[in-house]
Amino acid sequence: MAGSAEHALKHVQAGVDLIVAQGSEAGGHTGTISSMVLWPEVVEAVAPIPVLAAGGVGSGRHLAAALALGAEGVWCGTIWLGSSESELSPDMRKRFIAARSQDAIQRKYDTGKPLRGLRSRWTDAWDAPDAPEPLPLAAQKLLVAPALKRLELANAVDYMGYMSGQIVGSIKAERHVREIMKSMTTECLAVLRTLGSKA
Numbered sequence: 666m667a668g669s670a671e672h673a674l675k676h677v678q679a680g681v682d683l684i685v686a687q688g689s690e691a692g693g694h695t696g697t698i699s700s701m702v703l704w705p706e707v708v709e710a711v712a713p714i715p716v717l718a719a720g721g722v723g724s725g726r727h728l729a730a731a732l733a734l735g736a737e738g739v740w741c742g743t744i745w746l747g748s749s750e751s752e753l754s755p756d757m758r759k760r761f762i763a764a765r766s767q768d769a770i771q772r773k774y775d776t777g778k779p780l781r782g783l784r785s786r787w788t789d790a791w792d793a794p795d796a797p798e799p800l801p802l803a804a805q806k807l808l809v810a811p812a813l814k815r816l817e818l819a820n821a822v823d824y825m826g827y828m829s830g831q832i833v834g835s836i837k838a839e840r841h842v843r844e845i846m847k848s849m850t851t852e853c854l855a856v857l858r859t860l861g862s863k864a
């Protein structure tokens with residue numbers, strides 16, 4: 666998993682078989698470079714090692730774009746969270762379906778490192794002008810873990826904000842993983858055919 670070409674080259678030196686190039690719009694810990702810029706930079710830097718494109722992928726058009734930018738395939742996270750097979754509770758899944766792309770915000774107060782996740786009353790409190798600065802990695806996680814656990818046990822959904830990328834704004838309804846996969850591949854093939862006919 667790499668968020669910059671330099672990062673990817675270090676993985677190559679360590680002997681990896683493939684690289685996941687993850688743009689900043691992804692859910693979870695992220696860097697600062699967006700997918701559109703990062704994917705081809707990593708592809709060029711590590712060739713001939715295969716690259717999977719991650720960060721903001723949720724449709725066949727994204728898959729076609731990743732192939733156009735030199736990736737061998739894609740690696741998805743957020744799009745599965747709205748699925749029927751998702752690890753989320755039904756209440757949290759509803760919040761994912763209602764969320765907009767701008768509700769997936771990057772912050773340091775969950776783990777001490779930049780992490781993108783869903784906005785909530787918890788994140789609003791940390792973003793308030795009088796809120797303290799987060800501690801470094803590990804210490805911040807230890808500090809907030811008991812509070813986060815209590816919020817979860819109380820099912821305080823408005824305060825809970827699971828990891829999420831900006832593609833959350835495209836999740837409009839609960840679907841089975843099988844349907845998501847099928848629509849992704851069907852749409853990608855249609856896009857590639859259309860593009861081919863324009864050549």
Ligand SMILES: Cc1cc2nc3c(=O)[nH]c(=O)nc-3n(C[C@H](O)[C@H](O)[C@H](O)COP(=O)(O)O)c2cc1C
Pocket residue numbers: 666687690691692693694719720721722740741742743744827828829830831832
């Ligand atoms: C809920 C969730 C948990 C994740 N956990 C990890 C993890 O433990 N390690 C990791 O390298 N990436 C993790 N990621 C990042 C994903 O592997 C993936 O790169 C990312 O979700 C792709 O971007 P997307 O969210 O826009 O699809 C996580 C992402 C999400 C949404």
